[in-house]
Amino acid sequence: MTKIKDIPQLQEWKPSEVEIIKTNSNYLRGTLIEGLEDVITGAISADDTQLIKFHGSYQQTDRDLxxxxxxxxxxxxxxxxIRARVPAGVSTSEQWIALDDLxxxxxxxTMKLTTRQAFQLHGIIKRNLRQTMQGINDSLLDSIAACGDVNRNVMSTSNEGLSPVxxxxxxxxxxxxDHLLPKTTAYHEIWLNKQLLTKEQKDEEPIYGKTYLPRKFKIAIAVPPYNDTDVFANDIGLIxxxxxxxxxxxxxxxxxxxxxxxxxxxxxxxxxxxxxxxSKDKALTxxxxxxxxxxxFGNRENRKLARLKYTIDRIGVxxxxSxxxxxxxxxLDxxxxYExxxxxxxxxxKKATNGKWFLSLYVEHGRIKDTESYKLKEGLKKVAELHACDFRLTGNQGLVLGNISEKDKKRVQKVLDEYGIGDGSQFTGLRKHAIACxxxxxxxxxxxxxxxxLPQLIDKLDDILEKYGLSNDDILIRMTGCPNGCGRPFLGEIGLVGRSLGKYxxxxxxxxxxxxxxxxxKEMVDEKQILDLLEPLFKQYSEERNKDEKFGDFVIRKGIISPAKEISVVK
Structure with a gap:
């Protein structure tokens, strides 16, 4: 048995710049209050851009300009x-309306439904940050620990029509x-104007400690046979x-x-x-x-090697x-x-065992917005104003309208029909399974x-799929602008990861x-190369696949690509 004393610790290593920022931050306060009051610039200080993540926000620029x-x-x-924390993606109709208004x-x-079942609001200027945070808090949501070196939004299968548990x-x-939330009162002081500590009181972090975790931490739950939260992509996956x-x-x-x-x-x-x-009674422990x-034991010197995966590979599973x-x-037993x-x-x-209805909707890349031809945002707000359902975000950037009674089902469907909001079943299997950051x-x-x-690329790929009779075949495609993996591109049967403008x-x-x-x-391919590379593979797939064989399995069986590590399951 490996003893704790035998595991090499990193205390003798030089802490990274972010570790120093966290140490000196007075439990995530930094100079955020002073930075918010500085009207000379629309930005905050470099150190505070790290700390504000723990409060659920990222500083950005419009790179087009x-x-x-x-x-x-x-x-x-x-x-x-600002990213609102929504455990399991479950929110009320009142919360949906509040975020829509904000x-x-x-x-x-617009609102963005993320791949971690959270809401993101974009384009908020500094002088409106406090008001937006307070509006989120008034809806009984918050953005605490939605980002930063802490446990982030906890995911779970959200459609009760799939399983009674x-x-x-x-x-x-x-x-x-709730258990893993930071205990610092900094969030309430900075954003909600609440002075919670007296001179005699001190902040404590019994789980995280003064410097929190070495890097972000992610947890997801899934119930077989549905892995809609991609549990194996998380620091902790609960099956x-x-x-x-x-x-x-x-x-x-x-x-x-x-x-x-x-x-x-x-x-x-x-x-x-x-x-x-x-067992479930010991799971939280x-x-x-x-x-x-x-x-x-995580790496606090090099943030690029600081996730739990590197800790495990360094010391061994x-x-x-042990x-x-x-x-x-x-x-552990x-x-x-499972399968x-x-x-x-x-x-x-889908009808749940409790008699309530759940409607799962496809939302293209999770973006809730209105266009001249498609009033998705307005239509969903009208549904929320019925107060006939809750709103459940999925790990695939989709949306489930949940807990709908039999008598309210027609009311909800009527509003959806009025706005032309379908469940997405009319789209190709490729488009329905697409994710983009x-x-x-x-x-x-x-x-x-x-x-x-990605929607424009899928238009062209759909034409090829139709040519070979594959429009209804479910194929996972994921696209991200960089390799940080927010859209889980490395779990796509087709993954496209940005290298430079127009190249993947x-x-x-x-x-x-x-x-x-x-x-x-293939590295560094543009749109024409992507189409030229995938068309012959789609053609071959249509002609040579086995019954019920998925595209990812096919390209491995045919030797087109070498297989990566596979998680074995006990069926």
């Missing part, structure tokens, strides 16, 4: 994104989120084990993460390892101890489990049988387009259920 403003000798057009009053009149899982997701419609507990997977850095071979996407089973192991179990005081079949959303109406023009990390461009790395061969990463196929 950067060159023009530079020529005019103006500072960049700074604005802020997006119009202070933002760019989904409601219980959502409750547990909220319990995890619900259900027998006779009763939740027994969870298989625990650790060490997933999508991000990598170009030019650094020591960085890579990784799928989580299943390390055992825990196991989660807390995993977080603490990462707190104590067996050693990690240390975890020593801290727990008990051993052997993992239980995932897909990681997309199941669109359309925000990328340009606001993300500071993006090298290339994603959300603004093309990946192929991920598992349809999220149990296998894809593999690099």
């Amino acid at each position: 950067d060159d023009e403003r530079k020529q005019q000798k103006l500072e960049p057009l700074y604005s802020f994104m 997006s119009d009053k202070y933002g760019n009149s 989904v409601g219980e899982l959502a409750d547990f997701a909220k319990a995890i989120s 619900a084990i259900v027998k006779d419609d009763v939740l027994l507990g969870y298989n625990v997977a650790v060490g997933g993460g999508m991000g990598k850095t170009y030019g650094m071979e020591e960085t890579y996407p990784r799928l989580a390892d299943v390390i055992g089973f825990v 196991v989660i807390e101890e995993i977080v603490k192991v990462q707190r104590d 067996d050693a990690f489990v 240390v975890l179990e020593q801290r727990l005081g008990f051993e 052997a993992s239980k049988p 995932f079949k897909s990681n997309g959303d199941v669109l359309g109406w 925000v990328a340009l023009n606001t993300c500071t990390m993006a090298f290339a387009e994603a959300e603004r461009y 790395n093309l990946y192929l061969g991920a598992g349809f259920s999220g149990n296998r990463l894809n593999t690099l196929y």
Whole structure:
């Protein structure tokens, strides 16, 4: 058995710049109050741009205008994104209305449904940050720990029409989120104008400590056969084990993460390892101890190597489990049988065992907005004003209208019909399974387009699919503007990862259920090359596939791409 004292710690290493910022921040306060009051600039200080993430916000610029403003000798057009924390993606109709109103009053009149089941509001200028934060808080949501080196929004399967335990899982997701929230009162002081501490009181972080985690931390829950939260892409993935419609507990997977850095071979996407089973009454204890192991042994010198996946690979899975179990005081049980079949959303109406209806809707890349021809945002607000349902975000940037009674079902459908809002079943299998991150023009990390461009690329790919009779085949395509992995591109059967403007790395061969990463196929390809490369593969797939064979499995079987690591399951 590996002893805790035998694990190499990193205390003798030089802490990174961000670690120093956190240490000196007085529990995430920094100089945020002073920066918000500085009217000379639309920005905040460099140190505070790190700290504001813990409060759920990122400073951004409109990169479309950067060159023009530079020529005019103006500072960049700074604005802020705010991410509202929504455990399991479940929000009320009142909260939907509140966020819709805030997006119009202070933002760019759109809402983004993220791949972590959270809301994002974009385009908020500095002088409106406090009012927006307060508006979110008034709706009984918040943005605490939606970003930063802490546990972020906890995901869970949100459609109760798929399993009778989904409601219980959502409750547990909220319990995890609440348990792992930072305890500092800085958020309430800075954004809500509440002076909570006296001179005699001091902030404490019993789980995180003064410097919080070495890097962001992500947790997701899924109930087989639906892996719609991509559990293996998370630091902790909880696979619900259900027998006779009763939740027994969870298989625990650790060490997933999508991000990598170009030019650094020591960085890579990784799928989580299943390390055992825990009963539901002990699950929260196991989660807390995993977080603490990462707190104590994670890399605090190089942030690019600071995620839990690198900690596990550095010390080894067996050693990690040994240390975890020593801290727990008990051993995990052997993992239980389970099987995932897909990681997309199941669109359309589903009736739950409690008699309530749930409608899963496709939302193109999670962007809630109005255009001249499609009033999606207005229509969904009209649905919310019926107060006949709740609003549940999915891990695929979709939306579930939930808890609809039999008598209200027709009312909801009538409004949707009036606005031409369908469930998305009319689209091709490729479009229904597409995910794109925000990328340009606001993300500071993006090298290339994603959300603004992928719909146009899919238009052209759909023409090819129709040519070979593949329009109705479900194929996972993911596009991101950089390799940080916000849209989980390395789990796409077709993955496109931005390298420069108009250029992408093309990946192929991920598992349809999220149990296998894809593999690099071609580097630095433009649109014409993407189409030219994929068309013969689609043609071959249409002619040579086995019955029910998925595209990712096909390209591996035919030797077109070498298989990456696959998570084995016990069926």
